[in-house]
Amino acid sequence: MSRGPFIFLAAFFALASSWFGLVLVPQAQLGRQVESKTVPAGDIYPQARPGLAAQGREVYRANGCASCHSQQVRQDGISIGMAVVKPGTNLTELVEAILKVAPELGRNRAARLVQELPKPILTGVTRMEADKARREIAVTGAKAVVTVEPVGPDIARGWGKRRSVAADFLFDRPVMLGSQRVGPDLASIGSRAASEEWLLGHLYAPRSVTPGSTMPTYRYLFEKRRIQREPSPEALRLPEAFKPEQGFEIVPKPEAKALVAYLMSLKATAQLFETPMLLPPEPASASTNAPAATSGGTNSPTRP
Amino acid sequence: MKAPSANAPLYVTDRASVSPADLDASCRLPALALFAGAAIWLFVASVFTLIASIKFHGPGFLADHAWLTYGRVRPAAWNTLLYGGAMQMGLGVALWILSRLGGAKLSQPILAIAGAKIWNLGVLAGVVAMLAGGSAGFDWLEMPRYASVLLFLGYTLIGVSALATTHRRTLREFYPSQWFLLAALFWFPWVYSTANLLLVARPVRGVAQAVIAWWYAANLQVVWLGLVGLAIVFYFVPKLLERSLHSRYLALVTFWGLVLFGSWSGIPDSAPLPAWIPTLSTVAGVLALVPLLATVLNYRGTVKGKCSVVWTDPSLRFVALGFVAYVVSALMGLAEALPGVSGLLQFTWFVPAQHHLLIFGFFIMVATGAAYHITPRVTGLPVCARCMAVHFWVAALGILLSVMPLAAGGIVQGLKLSQASVPFMDVTHATLMMLRVSTLGDALLLFANFIFLKNIGGVLLRLGRAQLATSWAVATAPAQTPEAAR
Numbered sequence: 001m002s003r004g005p006f007i008f009l010a011a012f013f014a015l016a017s018s019w020f021g022l023v024l025v026p027q028a029q030l031g032r033q034v035e036s037k038t039v040p041a042g043d044i045y046p047q048a049r050p051g052l053a054a055q056g057r058e059v060y061r062a063n064g065c066a067s068c069h070s071q072q073v074r075q076d077g078i079s080i081g082m083a084v085v086k087p088g089t090n091l092t093e094l095v096e097a098i099l100k101v102a103p104e105l106g107r108n109r110a111a112r113l114v115q116e117l118p119k120p121i122l123t124g125v126t127r128m129e130a131d132k133a134r135r136e137i138a139v140t141g142a143k144a145v146v147t148v149e150p151v152g153p154d155i156a157r158g159w160g161k162r163r164s165v166a167a168d169f170l171f172d173r174p175v176m177l178g179s180q181r182v183g184p185d186l187a188s189i190g191s192r193a194a195s196e197e198w199l200l201g202h203l204y205a206p207r208s209v210t211p212g213s214t215m216p217t218y219r220y221l222f223e224k225r226r227i228q229r230e231p232s233p234e235a236l237r238l239p240e241a242f243k244p245e246q247g248f249e250i251v252p253k254p255e256a257k258a259l260v261a262y263l264m265s266l267k268a269t270a271q272l273f274e275t276p277m278l279l280p281p282e283p284a285s286a287s288t289n290a291p292a293a294t295s296g297g298t299n300s301p302t303r304p
Numbered sequence: 305m306k307a308p309s310a311n312a313p314l315y316v317t318d319r320a321s322v323s324p325a326d327l328d329a330s331c332r333l334p335a336l337a338l339f340a341g342a343a344i345w346l347f348v349a350s351v352f353t354l355i356a357s358i359k360f361h362g363p364g365f366l367a368d369h370a371w372l373t374y375g376r377v378r379p380a381a382w383n384t385l386l387y388g389g390a391m392q393m394g395l396g397v398a399l400w401i402l403s404r405l406g407g408a409k410l411s412q413p414i415l416a417i418a419g420a421k422i423w424n425l426g427v428l429a430g431v432v433a434m435l436a437g438g439s440a441g442f443d444w445l446e447m448p449r450y451a452s453v454l455l456f457l458g459y460t461l462i463g464v465s466a467l468a469t470t471h472r473r474t475l476r477e478f479y480p481s482q483w484f485l486l487a488a489l490f491w492f493p494w495v496y497s498t499a500n501l502l503l504v505a506r507p508v509r510g511v512a513q514a515v516i517a518w519w520y521a522a523n524l525q526v527v528w529l530g531l532v533g534l535a536i537v538f539y540f541v542p543k544l545l546e547r548s549l550h551s552r553y554l555a556l557v558t559f560w561g562l563v564l565f566g567s568w569s570g571i572p573d574s575a576p577l578p579a580w581i582p583t584l585s586t587v588a589g590v591l592a593l594v595p596l597l598a599t600v601l602n603y604r605g606t607v608k609g610k611c612s613v614v615w616t617d618p619s620l621r622f623v624a625l626g627f628v629a630y631v632v633s634a635l636m637g638l639a640e641a642l643p644g645v646s647g648l649l650q651f652t653w654f655v656p657a658q659h660h661l662l663i664f665g666f667f668i669m670v671a672t673g674a675a676y677h678i679t680p681r682v683t684g685l686p687v688c689a690r691c692m693a694v695h696f697w698v699a700a701l702g703i704l705l706s707v708m709p710l711a712a713g714g715i716v717q718g719l720k721l722s723q724a725s726v727p728f729m730d731v732t733h734a735t736l737m738m739l740r741v742s743t744l745g746d747a748l749l750l751f752a753n754f755i756f757l758k759n760i761g762g763v764l765l766r767l768g769r770a771q772l773a774t775s776w777a778v779a780t781a782p783a784q785t786p787e788a789a790r
Contacts, residue, residue, distance in 0.1 A: 030509070070651055
């Protein structure tokens with residue numbers, strides 16, 4: 001290391017190796033990624049964000065929202081289970097079958113469960129156990145499914161149904177994964193936010209809808225103006241403590257509307273090949289969700 | 305790799321044919337321009353940091369101005385700290401060290417001065433754009449395109465001056481600090497141009513952007529700051545202790561470890577990427593322990609038995625403090641890469657605490673020590689010893705108070721985040737008290753940076769006054785006519 005060319009070559013090769021490994025190859029692999037199809041519906045995913053939401057992404061970038069909010073759901077692994085979807089004709093036999101696969105439930109609870117189908121019966125078992133249990137239930141004429149649920153603290157907090165994958169960010173420019181969680185993760189805020197109005201209220205006065213929030217107010221995205229003949233239909237309906245003085249109203253500026261449209265477009269919930277999941281059918285909308293469960297077989301364990 | 309010859313001189317002494325005073329004089333203007341720019345930006349950075357820090361726990365503070373919203377002030381604080389303060393100061397010290405170690409006067413000082421001006425202009429343009437909402441949206445790469453071009457140009461000019469100086473050196477044998485500095489000089493243009501071309505100018509598709517942004521951040525912080533900072537440590541510690549560097553081989557391990565493992569590290573385990581990318585990065589992040597160990601052994605071997613001297617020399621005190629911060633921040637970085645722990649610390653205050661310790665605690669402190677050594681030599685004017693001592697203690701306390709609570713808060717936050725039963729609001733509120741303490745630390749750092757600005761500015765003022773007085777004396781001196789002399 002006593003000659004200039006040696007140092008140059010050493011630095012050159014070290015840097016070239018990481019440039020090759022972390023710039024060129026990922027670009028070759030990910031930079032050419034195209035839309036994938038959801039499993040099992042076969043829809044194209046992701047769709048480009050609508051125009052207003054794309055503008056909202058610019059507002060998100062310009063105001064550094066990613067300083068406090070990540071858009072990256074993490075997953076520890078998956079949990080395989082079995083759920084009973086529909087009873088057959090013989091409920092007594094079904095209760096016996098459930099007790100056989102899950103004796104710890106007890107007869108009383110099992111009898112109550114079969115009244116409130118669909119219900120998950122087993123969780124955290126192996127695939128073989130779940131499949132065996134499913135067949136035990138099926139012989140009674142009832143319908144049961146094997147479930148595969150992503151698990152982890154982020155998912156338990158309701159921040160997403162599964163981990164974030166490369167496909168979720170395909171059309172984003174810039175991709176803002178975020179590096180801190182001063183506020184909650186926003187990867188799927190669009191599917192859990194109550195309404196656009198709630199989001200607008202939260203932006204204008206975070207503590208009006210979430211007491212104790214440490215989010216800054218974004219009043220500069222809103223306009224305070226004198227009420228003309230009658231209040232604007234867009235005016236925020238705020239709690240008493242946050243209302244402007246009499247005769248004034250708070251109306252979102254276009255930036256605020258775009259930002260909310262962007263937030264509502266954040267829905268990283270599509271089922272993809274790389275995120276196997278067969279979610280247990282939800283009681284309220286059992287008829288729409290149940291079919292996904294029967295097309296099993298893709299429940300290979302995922303990377304934790 | 306060529307092994308160092310047995311009789312290679314390990315002493316850092318001034319063996320050059322040119323006298324040290326001449327070397328110093330050649331560096332005067334570029335070094336002072338870079339130090340003064342850095343001092344100003346450091347002060348600005350600490351003002352921004354303090355504003356952002358108050359906003360952590362007082363979200364209503366200055367919230368109604370778009371220019372001062374947290375999401376704009378925070379990147380402005382980091383960018384002024386890193387590009388305006390740390391890198392600029394590092395470049396100033398690098399020019400001086402390369403001139404001294406090469407035994408050659410600084411070549412093309414005019415290029416270096418022009419480079420410093422352009423660099424400062426770039427930082428200014430970038431920060432104004434960021435506050436106006438023009439951030440590019442990537443961590444550490446928030447500067448918009450035009451500011452990046454200015455930074456690149458400024459760096460290149462300074463780099464040309466440094467390379468020309470090294471090319472003209474009269475001492476052929478390279479000392480380890482020179483490897484580090486030359487590699488770093490070459491490193492930044494490559495990573496900066498790659499990142500800007502592929503992220504800002506012609507963005508690539510999807511998460512490939514995130515990979516490149518992480519790659520850039522690791523190369524800048526772990527490799528560039530590591531190389532330049534350790535070059536300063538390896539130069540000043542032996543020099544001021546008047547002994548030789550403990551081991552050239554260990555320095556070689558540090559060098560290779562930093563450039564190989566550092567440049568691959570930095571991609572979090574849970575990133576939404578094909579699994580091989582975070583896996584390789586994790587391996588590299590854990591292997592970074594090797595160069596860290598080599599560095600610590602080398603440092604220990606060099607200062608052994610002379611620790612008391614380290615504490616009495618005003619410059620060396622800063623370097624020693626910076627070195628301790630380096631070791632701690634490298635260990636924190638290791639924890640962030642370690643499987644199992646990394647998931648806990650990701651997305652918490654622990655990560656900014658580590659960045660702050662690395663950039664401010666390590667790099668700025670080491671470079672400050674060097675600047676306090678260099679400034680009196682290039683100007684011929686002393687910096688008051690008392691001011692340096694006050695600066696040292698305020699900075700040391702400030703680093704401790706701003707970093708430690710933040711790191712502890714990050715661990716608490718991570719532990720609570722990993723339990724889904726703890727409501728999110730409780731997670732946030734659990735860290736508030738520590739964030740308040742860290743605001744106190746940031747206020748102390750503002751004071752420390754003010755002292756630094758005052759010290760450097762004071763020397764510059766005295767120098768300017770002396771120059772004015774000289775030129776005044778020359779201009780108004782009684783004309784010596786030939787008749788009178790006769």
